[in-house]
Amino acid sequence: CDASEELDGGLCYPLCSAGYTGVGPVCWKDCDPGFIDDGAFCRIDAITLPKASYPRVGTPPPEPL
Numbered sequence: 001c002d003a004s005e006e007l008d009g010g011l012c013y014p015l016c017s018a019g020y021t022g023v024g025p026v027c028w029k030d031c032d033p034g035f036i037d038d039g040a041f042c043r044i045d046a047i048t049l050p051k052a053s054y055p056r057v058g059t060p061p062p063e064p065l
Helices: none
Strands: 005-008 011-014 020-023 026-029
Touching: 005 020
Parallel strands: none
Antiparallel strands: 005 011, 020 026
């Protein structure tokens, strides 16, 4: 490959524009700061917290009259 190309998967591809990353024949936009790169998607992790809970004991319903 020449200086204006990159080798990927045994082929020479034109370099991607600034702010993009090449994967084979596709140039993907880089994720903004604070985002996680999942390939075709950029995401922000959700904050997951457990809810409070407590046990309870069930009893059979009363017999009908």
